[in-house]
Each structure stands twice: as C-alpha cells, then as structure tokens.
Amino acid sequence: MAPTRFSIVLDNPVGAYFPGQTITGKVILVLDQEKNSQGLKLKLNGEAEVKWQEGIQGQSGSKGFHEKESYFHTKIVLLGDERATTDISIPAGHHEYPFSFELPLSLPSSFESPFGHVRYDIEAVVKRSWKFDYSTKLMFTVNALVDLNLRAPLAEPREVTKEKSICCLCCKEGPISMRIEMPRTGYVPGDVIKFSVASENSSSRPIAAIVVYFIREIYYRAQGRAKSVQEEIVKKRGPEVQPFLSESWAEEIHIPPVPPSDLGGCKIIEIVYMLKVTACIINTNIQSMRSCI
Template sequence: MPSLRTFRVEFDRPGATFTPGELVTGNVIVDLAREKSIRALKLSIKGEANVSWERTRSTKDSQGRRHTQVDHFRASEQYFNLTYYLFGNTTDNREVRMPEGFHKYPFNFSLPYNIPCSFEHANGHIRYTAKAVIDRPWRFDHECKIAFTVVSSYDLNAHIQQCLGVDDEANESFCCFCCFDMGSIKTRIRIPTMGFVPGQSIETIVNLNNTSSIDVTKICVKLERSLEFHAKTPYKTTKTDKAVGKAEQSMGPFDPNAEVVTRLQVPPIPPSQLEYCSIIDQKYTLRITIHVSGMHCSITKTYPILIGTIPLRSIISVPYTQTVLQPTAPIMQYDDDPPPPMPTSPDYAPPNLPYPGPQPIGFVSANQPSTSANQWDIPPPSYEECMQRADSIKDQDESNYVHGANEPFAPRYPVFNFPTPYPPGK
C-alpha cells in the first residue's frame, strides 16, 4: 500500500486569482499512511512566458531530391523562479522523518508588481505555477503542480484618448453590368466609446439611408483578437493569429431608413497590451459588416478598441454601484498585518527583467497595498474562466508523473456585472 495518500497545493483564495504585488497564501497538503524518510518538502513558484510553433518547408539536397524539414520556433522569458523549504532542506543532504497522518504546511509569498497578465494560447502562454516536491533520497521524488491566475491592472482611464467614441460614415454605390445605376446606401456608424471591460456591452448604432434597389440582409458585429508571437530561436521571426472572440448579428431585411442597434457583451478575455511581456503582443478590433443581397460586396468597417480591467469613469454611475450583483471573487482581508514573505532558498536568483520599463522588476513589502480595480466605489468584479485554455500545464522537462500537470487550465479574468440599460432586443 502506498504511504502517500494525499499530496496537493491549495491556495487560500477560491479561484486562485491574484494581482501583481499581492501576498499569496496557501498550504501544501500531505497525508501519509506511515512515517516517511525524506530530505525536504519544497515549493517552487514560477512565472514565465513561452512561445512555440512548427513550420514545415520543402528542401532539395545536392542530388536534387526533395525533403521535408520541420523548423521549431520558440522563445521564452522568466519573471521569477523561487524555491521555499517547508520541511527539511537539501543543503546538507541530511534526511528528516515526516510523521504519518494529515499535515498542512502553510506558505506565503509576494508577487512582483510588474509582471504580465496570465494568458493561454496554442502558440504561447504566460503562466504562473506552484509545484511542491517531496525530495526522497535514492528514490523518485513525489511532485504535484497547480497553476494560478495573475491579472495585471489595465486602467482604461489612463488611455482615455484611445477610448473616444466613433461617428463614422460609409457610402456604397451599386450598378448592374458596370453601367446600370442601382442607387446607393449611405450608412452612419456610431459607437459611444472604444474602451470596455469584460461584462460590458459594446453598443453599435447603424443608421441606414438606402436609396438603392438592394436590400440590407443583416448587420454583423464581431470582436476580433489579433496576436503576434515573437520567436528568437532558430532565428527571429513572428507568427500572427487572428480569431473572432464573439459575434452578434441583426437580421434583415431592414427599412430604407432603419436604425439598427447591436449590443455585444465582452466575454472573459485578457486585457489589451500584455504589458511586461516582450514575446507576445495582443490587440482587439471591432469589425462591423453590412451584408447586402445579390452578388454585391458587403460594406465593412473596422475600429481598434481597448479591453481593460478598470472601466472608464464616465460609465460609472450611482445606480450602477447600488444595483450591481454581489461579486464572486473574495477580497483578502487581514485583522492584523499579513505575515512576511517566506525566506527563499539558498540558490535563489533575482528575477530577470524581460521588459524595458521605468522600474526594475521587484517584490513589494508585505504591507504595501496591492493593485486593485476597486476604485471610485466600483464594486469588485467576479472572476470567470476564459474560453481559451491550456491542454495541460506540463513543462517539457517534466515527467508524466507530476500530479496535476496534465490537468487543463484556463485563466480567470475579471467580469463586471453591469445592469442591462435596455430590455433585450430593444
């Protein structure tokens, strides 16, 4: 019968979602059926970004024969890598006896303040993990691993000029066989603001002035995400990826002078501009397409938008702060000052600085306030899983026997519960 009945890492905060600079607390749970001889129980906390993809190309050898070659592109950067000893140590190679029974080994550590937001994609990720190891002499170690979410603050109010609304026009003339005039469609597109947070609805107003014999069949609004992954090995190159995050459509045909209002709710997605990450870039675009009947081309307009974690002040109102639902994300509270960060291992090295910023990466003191979206009496958001998830959190150098490493993981992003300003469909 195995002596190890339970071995896992637990965070004190449900959902395990944190902001840079926060103090993270939890426990390593160990349940032994009998006493075990070990060198140490240690906990490693790591934050890193990785990108990787493959590209197939055809080559010719000296005899003119064709071969298929696969290039593996990749890059990585590390934000911190810390090791804490919770029981025993490996410095003097001595063994200690871990008693039988159920045990909780508490831990706490402070996150650096200038680290990027958690992010998952098939071609790259920004990931934060905690791995506990029972170091056993002359035997395979026991290992378990868990991922947690870091949500960096992206305040839309600091980018107010990029959030200004849109009042745009588009005109399209139609003809048959390049000579017969079939009239034109004039459209006016209005978007009150271009800065949003998850949970907020993107409202688009399309006014039609259709003097043609062509019908407008539907109007589609799409939230699109554009990604760039920057590899450094075997040489510098960039891979782009575009995808639709969410779409809404209004079906026609419409009256010649119709006003069509579409509301697209922003899903749980990471904020624009993955700050402090130099190998992954992210942007969002709103695409509005006016489809017409027949073989005629649609009318398409695209506009850059910002997704943040702190909403614009202009949308915060007293009724909102009073009627919003209770958040599902708990707020850490302490009766006294929180405990100081745990001492690091003897082989601890300072975190790398992957992003050229105004201040070096570092750790906050235990009593320094953490970054918070709860400003101006904004009710705290709930945290919901992103649609994009990792197949697993297993690293390439890890075995298949790391408990939890093969579990899928989806980051959790803040979602605000805004009241619906209009009845559905109005």
Template sequence: MGSSVEELSISLEHDIDEQYQYQPGEIVRGNIHVKTNRRTVVRTISISVHGQGVVAWEDPDYGSFNADEEYINASQIVRQHSKHDPLVIDKGFHTFPFDYQLPTNLPSSFIGKFGSVTYVLKAVIQGERPGETSITSEPFLVLRRAPLPEKSRQSAGANTEKRFWSKLRSGKIKVQIEVSKLGATPGEDIIICAEVANKSPVRVTAVQACLLMNSLYHAKQRAIPFRQIVNKRRDEYELLRGDGRRWQNVRLTVPPYIPETALEFCDIIEITYFLQFRVETSGGKEIRLELPILIGSRPAGLELPANGHEGGNSYNRQWNTMTKDFPFQKELPPQIPEQPTWHDGLIPEMRGKDSTMVNPLFSKQPVQEQVRMHSEPEHDEIMETTKL
C-alpha cells in the same frame, strides 16, 4: 513516495470568482494538503512558482521558429528534515501554509494559437529514499490592469459608403456607427448605435459587430500574426433596396478573462483590439468599419494597496531562485514545451466564431453565469428595420 501519500494538492486563498486570478504585485497565499495512509518520514516539503512565455510555429519555407521568456522561477522549502528534528507526518490529513508576493513586472496570462504566457505552482514531497517523491501542480491566472486614458472613455464614431452594381443598376450602401467608448475593462459592455441604409440593387443579408483580438508572435527576428473574434453580436436580417436597419443601445460585452492591450512586459507576444462593424451582402461582398479598442482598468479604484495586501499581513521573503540542486528541477518543462494540458485543449483562438472567450484555465463556468460590469445606464436594446 510509494503508497504512503494518498493525496497531494494545492489550494489558494483568493476571492475573485474562486478562480485564482491575481494582479502583479499581489500576494499568493495557499496551502499544501497531504493525506497519508501511514506514519511517514519526509525529507522536504517544497513549493515553487514558475511563469514563462513561449512562442512556436512552423513555416513551410523557412522551418521552425520558437522563443521563450522566463518571468518567475522561485522556490521555497516549506518544511525540512534535520538530524535533530526529523519531519514525521502521522497518518491522516495535514496542511502546510505558504505565501509569495508576485513581482510587479509580470505580463498577463494568455493562451493563443502560436504562443502562451502561463503560471503554475508546484508542490513536492520528497521522502527519505531516492524515488520516494510525490508532485502536484496548480495553475493560476495573472491579469494586469493597465489604467485607461480618460479620453478612451468617451464616445466615438465612424461612417462610410460603398457603391454596388447588379444587372446594370447601381447604388450605395451607407453605414454609420457610434460606440460609447474606445476603452473598456474586462467584463464591461460597449454600447453600439448604428444605421445601415441600403440604396443599392443588392440585398444586405446580415449585420455584425465583433470585438477582435490581434496577436503578433515574435521569434528569431520574424513575426506571425493571428486575428480572432472574442465576442460578437450578429443580426441576420435581409434588407432590400430602400430598406434600412437601425441598432440602438446594442451591448457587446468584453470577455472577463482577456489580457490588457499590448501584453506589457512580454517581449515575444503583442496584443491589440478592434471593434469591427460589418455589413454582408448577397453577392459575397461586404463593408467593414473598424475602431481601435483599448482594454485595461479604470483610472482609479482597482489599484493594489502599497503593501500588496488589504490586511497588511507580512509575506514570506524566503523564496529563492531555483538551482540545479533543487530536488525537482528535472521536472520542469523544456524551453519549448508542448501545449500544456491543464487547459483541456481549449485554445481561445481556435474556438468557434459564435463562442465568447472565457477563462482558458477555468472553463467550467457557463458564459451566461459570468457577472458583467455595466458602466452605462440600462437601456432597451433595439434592432429594427426602417424604410428610406
């Protein structure tokens, strides 16, 4: 809008880590902040909320595959100019509040290698003359908390053994593992107890437990999978024949910003989780045990109030579906946009295997400063060598 608008921004009122994290059905409250350097006549001040899912990949044999879904596309006129009541903004700072209740059928935010689910607010100030327009946007997270079945909070285990040969000698490596639960909420710890017994002629070089996310992307009746490590504990210790390794109360933290199992209400991306326990050997072979893990919420205590807000305040019902006449419709991204830039290129599935996945929208907070939710009593972690 020429040089009259010096600053335009959106701030949201929320109390979860100050990182704009919402549940479906929750009210998004915020303010549009404007700084002008002179007295300005404005035609409209508008806010919109847009949520979409996109999938795209290239196949060397079959070409391009893409798909998209729209979850929210609503708009609101916050302030509007009229013949009898012109909208004039004096020089200085101004704040315009807004609110919007999210639909209850939204999928969680997600950014992966071949697709994403993203949500963004966009504010527009349109002046009297064509071309006098200022636009800003602010992303936010939606994290659905699907209740976990009670049986998923119980412990579970698995065991296996495998025979190895070396220099005409053979022997077995035996592995057993027990986890404190098969269902967890983001931020919680999964407690692992495990034993490795090496009665083979090969050396065990490392033991590793990791939480795996399997994502499956759908487009044009085809699908492409991708598997990533979202967190791991690695124990590099050499075990010769006759040695064993014992884990007691080893904690594997579920990252705080990952979507729930299945990514409900998204038809183009599926998500499942596994806890993998792996034993690596000097010959390059390995032993793997995998247990399915459900990610969701506790059965009770995290539900939204029936009215969508603790204080019972009303919310603005004057939002509407966007139309071609809306002043910034042309600014919306195409159906298959390029990877969004507001997450600074930090695609979780492309991070190094040694890094824990954190909130892709707000990655400035160090991992070690994030709060963990401990549902089990504190016990000392032990990784020790034993003799068989």
C-alpha cells in the same frame, strides 16, 4: 510507497490574484509510514510561451516557431536545508507546511489559446536520495488590473465611415456607405458596448443585412516572426437596407469574461478587440470598417 495525500491548498479558494497580492496557503503531506527525504521545496513559476508550425510537419520547408518569456521563478524551502547533504526523517501522520509569496507588481493576465499561453503554477517537491521525487502541482490565475481612467483617449467617442461602389456586369452602381459610432472605446468585461450604425444604399441591389461582429485578434511573436488568429466572440444582425434607401440601427453587445487587450508586459502575445461591420449583399461582402476597442 507514495504519500497517502500530497497537495497544495490555497487560502483563496478561487485561486485568482491581482499582481502585487500575496499568495498564502499550505502544503499537506499525509504519510502512512515514516519517510526519509532531503526536504520539501516549493517552486513558484510564471511564464508565457508561444509555439506554432508553418508548413506540413515532417516535410521539406516546414518550420516550427517557439518563444518563451519568464516573469518569476522562485524556490521556497519548507522543510530541511537547501544545501542539505543528509536525509531527514518525516514521521508518519498528517503534516501541514504554510507558505506565502508576494507576486510581482507587473504581471500579464493568465491566458490560454492553441498557439500560446500565460501560465502561473506552484509545485511542491519532496526530494529523495536515489529515488523518484514526490511532486504535486497547482495552477493559479493572475488578473491584471486595467484602470481606464489612466487612458483618457479610450473615453472619447469614436466614429468610422466607409463608402464602396459595387459593380453589376459592366455597370458601376451607386455607392453603399456605412457609419458606426460608439460613445467610447475603453471597456472591461461586464461592460456594455453601445453602438449605432447608419447605412445608405445608393445602389439597385438590396442589402440583406448589416452584421456587426465583436472580434478578438491575437498576435503571436517568436524568432522574429508573427502569427495572427481572429476569433468571433459575438455577432449582431441588423436590418435589411432596400435599394436607394437608408437605415439607422442601434444595438448593444455585452462583453463576456475575456482577457484584457493589454496583457501587462507580455512581449510575445498581443490581443486586440474590435467591432467589424459588414454589409451582406448577394455575391458581395462589403467589410466596411473596423473599430478597435
């Protein structure tokens, strides 16, 4: 018969930690009758994994790509002996086994996506001779600290300009130019990105809107191959720009809770955030610039 209760309880109810912090908690085991076992062990794991398929699975030419990266794998014996060869008796009743573990200093932030993840978990296992083990698992979160003061270039203003001519039948129209400016390029969740866009339309065709996208691009690497996926996080729509006129537009984007660009030592997943500015013209999209942040 399985335990009435077998669970891991962290002293931090949120279950989120910084690299270098100490995780403390307890394993609770409630038995309605005496059990024989080889002891109680705790396993703490941190790893990254990427996996994707190219081509149609099962068809000729399709191939899967897979890579793993381990950050720590630790065992703690809470009851019994690691080398025990005989069973020990655990009496009926409520039992609590405290534990503590100091996280390594260099750990990437937790991350989840369809093609890869960075995960951290704690697993408690009651070993039993000639029987199925009892086990329970708890995930926890690591948030790597990012000190923008150590990255001086991120505090500098940035300006990107692009110009493009459009064609109407056989005629080449005057160019459309756009310039985006930001006071800095280093931000953290909760910050506000303030930007301004200046647009000049020297063509005879109206610009329906200037659109700024806050985009996350994720790169996955496995077996010498790379895969990238773009995700739109926030979109801001700006003004129209009539033919032979110019417009200036200032706006803000509030950064939601997102994992940092630098996952902190993860070599198989890379995250890049950027602003992409697009001039929307009928049958033509001028993707004028990308400014990474």
